[in-house]
Amino acid sequence: MYGVEASGAETERTAFRRAEKRYKLYKSQPTRSRKQPVVNRTDLSDVIDFLAVLESFERDGGTPEGIYRFECPGFALPIFCLKDRPGFYFIPCALTIEEQCYWIRQSLISFPQPPNRTNHTAIYGPISYLLTAVQNKKILVEAENSNVSLVDNNMLAPRYIFSETSLDAHVEGHDSCKSVSASVLLRKLRWSTLGLQFDWSKRNYDVSLPHNKIPNDLCLLAKKMAVPAMSSGEEFQPEAAIVNYFGPSDMLGGHLDDMEADWSKPIVSISLGCKAIFLLGGKSREDMPVSMFLRSGDIILMAGQARECFHGVPRIFIDDEHAENSDLLSQFSGEDDRCFMDYIKSSRININIRQVN
Numbered sequence: 001m002y003g004v005e006a007s008g009a010e011t012e013r014t015a016f017r018r019a020e021k022r023y024k025l026y027k028s029q030p031t032r033s034r035k036q037p038v039v040n041r042t043d044l045s046d047v048i049d050f051l052a053v054l055e056s057f058e059r060d061g062g063t064p065e066g067i068y069r070f071e072c073p074g075f076a077l078p079i080f081c082l083k084d085r086p087g088f089y090f091i092p093c094a095l096t097i098e099e100q101c102y103w104i105r106q107s108l109i110s111f112p113q114p115p116n117r118t119n120h121t122a123i124y125g126p127i128s129y130l131l132t133a134v135q136n137k138k139i140l141v142e143a144e145n146s147n148v149s150l151v152d153n154n155m156l157a158p159r160y161i162f163s164e165t166s167l168d169a170h171v172e173g174h175d176s177c178k179s180v181s182a183s184v185l186l187r188k189l190r191w192s193t194l195g196l197q198f199d200w201s202k203r204n205y206d207v208s209l210p211h212n213k214i215p216n217d218l219c220l221l222a223k224k225m226a227v228p229a230m231s232s233g234e235e236f237q238p239e240a241a242i243v244n245y246f247g248p249s250d251m252l253g254g255h256l257d258d259m260e261a262d263w264s265k266p267i268v269s270i271s272l273g274c275k276a277i278f279l280l281g282g283k284s285r286e287d288m289p290v291s292m293f294l295r296s297g298d299i300i301l302m303a304g305q306a307r308e309c310f311h312g313v314p315r316i317f318i319d320d321e322h323a324e325n326s327d328l329l330s331q332f333s334g335e336d337d338r339c340f341m342d343y344i345k346s347s348r349i350n351i352n353i354r355q356v357n
């Protein structure tokens, strides 16, 4: 997520950039006669569909040209690899629907909780219980005594707090006060960081920032899923995770994740929610990337040489035809789950877990 981005006209000319443009979502501007924007039809015929690969493998044991089944003794799920991208592993349907729901809930309830930082922390300071505030239609307003101070565990005291909607009039009358509804904050949530905190401005892990360990259940899942990419006898040590939240027209530009010490260790990357396209390039932006679908419950591993490959997410699909999240949505049909349903029907979440040292 945080790797070096090439800039300006130069990027337009690279093979990676051209692939991004090919898959990106383009919407026409609404006109007087046509209020609804028209979405471009993208040719998806070159996109590798690992669900179809899995289904055909289960039928007849075969795999398409360039893809092979990776044998990992004791690992229960089928794993597929690309012949020309060593160190890249695709585990389709790695999570059950119940597990996907669990991790979606965690991503929206616990992962953005302080001391974990989010993209909102730099603007508003620590924000607690965002999802509860969304459910209760609260708004975030400047705290009365909002001078920055430290509370327990070296954490910043909240500068903004959630308030009842009824206070809105009072807040709006106050010139210096920024107020924003919890639902807008949730929609604009782009990332949260777990475990060792990544400092986006310095592009490094800042071990001095307060943090909790990666939650134990996420740690166990990452260790279990990392096995195919680990040398025998070694165990993956999850120390940090970045949770990316994608709204309908968000994309993640081509980048490298190069801030961890040992690139032989995998990044364990979990997809949840709407289907997306993932581009896996080569060591240069000039290398033509391969494209593949990422569905809710898929897990990919990038280790060794694959860690040196540019990658990104140019598109998520929210339309009924392509999003493929109806099974997931049916799990959130209860009244209490309304905000999960509203969120995930047009969003994607990616949790990527790293060993830093």
Ligand SMILES: O=C(O)CCC(=O)C(=O)O
Binding pocket: 001, 002, 242, 244, 252, 257, 269, 271, 278, 294, 311, 312, 313, 350, 352
């Ligand atoms: O969203 C994804 O599947 C990829 C995320 C990623 O590449 C990153 O966070 O570095």
